[in-house]
Amino acid sequence: MIEKEVICVICPSSCHVTVKGDGKTVSEISGYTCKRGKDYAEAEYISPMRTLATTVKAEGYSCPIIAVRSNKPMPKEKIFDAMAEIQKAVATPPFYVGKTVIENILDTGVDIVLSNQ
Structure with missing residues (x-):
């Protein structure tokens, strides 16, 4: 037990x-x-599930990075693998809250989207 x-x-x-x-x-x-x-x-x-919040590189934005988050919680054991994928991503214009940067990351059904924070 x-x-x-x-x-x-x-x-x-x-x-x-x-x-x-x-x-x-x-x-x-x-x-x-x-x-x-x-x-x-x-x-x-x-x-265990966790919501992921971090940053990605941004091309054509006023800052070199931009905030992103998972659109829903993802399995805790996939967080580090997800971070490795997110490090490779680059956000491009147009920039608006909720825009998908990575769709269905690691086949979890979770999208990584632009955040306002």
Whole structure:
């Protein structure tokens, strides 16, 4: 049995949730104070996801780099590989928030888009 402590980030309570299982399914969960915390801890245990925010090179922009982010969370284990792909990318005009720079990065169904920050 694999046990993992997850600190919930859904609300300010920051519950320390203990999740036990085989790594793919949850058999026992404790320490949460709301359903959202329970759902978050289960998802974090089974398949952690993260939103990625970084910069890419920009051609024809007022600055040599521009902010990008993933349009939705992606598998945590793919973040470093995604960063390697993003380093190769170059954003080109026109520049607007939400413009796709890399479509379906690493076949995750996640796009890397221009951000406003």
